[in-house]
Amino acid sequence: MHDIRLIRENPQAFDAGLARRGLAPLSEQILAADASVRALQTEIQASLARRNEASKLIGQAMASGDKDKAEALKAEVADLKTALPAKEDAEREQLAALHDTLAALPNLPAADVPDGEDEDGNVEIARWGTPRTFDFTPQEHADFAPALGLDFETAAKMSGARFAFLKGQMARLERALGQFMIDRQTIDAGYTECATPLMVRDHAMFGTAQLPKFAHDQFFAADMSNREKLFWDAMPNDFEDRMAKVPKGSYREIIQELLNSADTAEQFWLVPTAEVSLTNAVCEEILPEADLPIRMTALTPCFRSEAGSAGRDTRGYIRQHQFWKVELVSITRPEDSDAELERKTRAAEAILEALELPYRKMLLCAGDMGFAARKTYDLEVWLPGQNAYREISSCSNCGDFQARRMNTRFRREGGKTNEFVHTLNGSGLAVGRTLVAVLENYQQADGSVIVPDALLPYMGGITRLTP
Template sequence: MLDPKLIRNNLDQVAERLKGRGFMLDTRSIERLESERKALQVRTEELQAQRNSRSKAIGKAKASGEDIQPLLDQVAGLGAELDAARASLDDVQERLGDLLLGIPNLPDESVPPGGDESQNLEVRRWGEPAAFDFEASDHVDLGAALNGLELDAAVKLSGSRFAVLRGPLARLQRALIQFMLDTHTADHGYEECYVPYLVNAESLRGTGQLPKFEADLFATRGEPGFYLIPTAEVPLTNLVREQILDAEQLPLRLTAHTPCFRSEAGSYGKDTRGLIRQHQFEKVEMVQIVRPETSWEALEELTAHAETILQRLELPYRVMALCSGDIGFSAAKTYDLEVWLPGQQAYREISSCSNFVDFQARRLQARFRNPDNGKPELVHTLNGSGLAVGRTLVAVMENHQQRDGSIRIPKVLQPYMNGQTVIQ
């Protein structure tokens, strides 16, 4: 959520900056509701003040044994008047609130302008796509030949967009998870967390998935209703919801491996082959909770943490700065890491690292006490995939495939594979 005061006082500037990301702010509705809100709030609070002082007077009169009937007569109509004023105020505030919740974050000044992903900016590249002296296969064929990837079985069990991994490939996925967690905890200073995979609606509101993106989520039946997490960002970031942290606790660096569940509504026909786009996939997530003045530095660090994983796995990739039209709803700036996939002859997203500045923190009411003035201030939140495990598995298989269809296991994974060097 954006700062309501910013919207109130700089409406046109806000609208202008949102235009850059393709969002048309309904300034007229906001102005109208805002002036209604102002009048109604002042009126309501006046009535409340009146009620309070008169009730107090009644209390005093009663205590001193005076006749309170005249005073009671005075307040006769007040209650109804107050109820009416409050009802219209609530109504206006709710409408204003809904409008505010639907406004995306402002892109940072450094975000390249652009309407869609074609205008994302390549920041840097690492590694050279391997030149195979044979026809490179994609992970689906590789996996099938190794008897390690069973997509038909998953259709029987669940439906499309699910996968069954068996034997060494299942183990390779586990190895990737362990390797990522170990790297982030040992080398990058993150605390490993285990978190719920089912969360309540408040948590999803806090990180911005609700109310706008309910269709992307799976939910449980019955009461209370739960949502399956679409990313560990949700439980990890919500750890600081409604908290006032000590300044010394910051920065908080948290990591967790979780499955992620996404309905992928609206992606029919996209990435239908293989593991790229699934309803259920594994991901290691990094989250940072930082002081506002350090969040841009933290974004660079966090992105580098994700890059480290790719580098150690010997996977060529490029870093893209998403343009204003392509960044997510809550983000002020996002770097996507795109890994080279020989099977597709393309770079594909494998990590997304974002600085949300105070956008999530405001919804979450996540604050820290600033020692400079002793006042609570909003923290800044960041997160990034470190990495999407399913896609990393795909990348390892495709980039490290050999002529005979075997997969070379990168050195850093071998300790997690009981010393095995090749899957064949």
């Protein structure tokens, strides 16, 4: 969420930030809407002040016997009372429209983020590890892992594509990875382990910026019946299309209308990541400075419809509708967030290094960052079956972007005013993709997979996965 005051103070910088995100200038449109709202507010305040003043003058006119003046003042007060509701309605509508315009725009990139339109503009910062030299041609996990218990066919019978049914030693290996990661992040990196809700209401999804723009990529945990068309019409992927296609009202009002008209009292979204639950733990709070930084982690299932990535990674275990992930969330003072991003990324790197998986660290360009991020590092693990590095962790500094949406602030010691916190999130790591990396990097010519040393304490004596 953007601060309208900063746009007023430096509209050129705002438009320059949007341009780096590939968007057209919008400050003129936004400031015109802001000026209209402020003019209405001024008019309403003037009307209220005049109504109060006229009401007092009525008593004075009656006391002095000037009945004509009293009647004229009464008529004026009546006219003001009649006109005020329409002005107040107009103010609410314009404020909602301005709010939704600001909420639909991505965060602006930090100054040290490289320019670029897509992943081709990302900058490699470092590499760790040397890819293994095989004495046979390494396979992709989808070709040999089914014999080890990574079963896609059974899952497809009950759930369709992009689900998996893990059996025996494969299920044990995935569970071991998750437990190993959460232990390392709590014991070594100092994060507090949390067990969070897997279903949240719309305000929580809005707070971390999954709504409204990315509604298509989420799972809605209720039957929408005949309200489905209204919902999807209100949530197209593209910003310009969304502006053009919404027939009336603000997006927030449309979502609320959908929720209010539902057949059941409780409707939820399945979390696409524990970032939603962890970050919203401080929603609407004013935190003491002494409590910062707050560092939280959770190992949870994640659910994504992946509507925005149709056709990508449909084979294998890379991109699933349901998967496990260890999420890392930090809440900090503004001046601490840059250092916290480095710390968080290092916590994710440590997992890959402990598993002896080669990886590279990428600084994402402005055009490839997530919607809420102002700066992002991606960690890409080496997959010998694909002969390529693939994303396994994304660590982002969101600045005060999410905090403004959640209204989360802190008060400095001895201070009298409140400031917005900075929020950060990252994967430490995506468990399913790490499973893929282990399978491909530790595969053997006979189709077996050696268990990494770091996972042996979690494997109950299993040292090798065998067909």
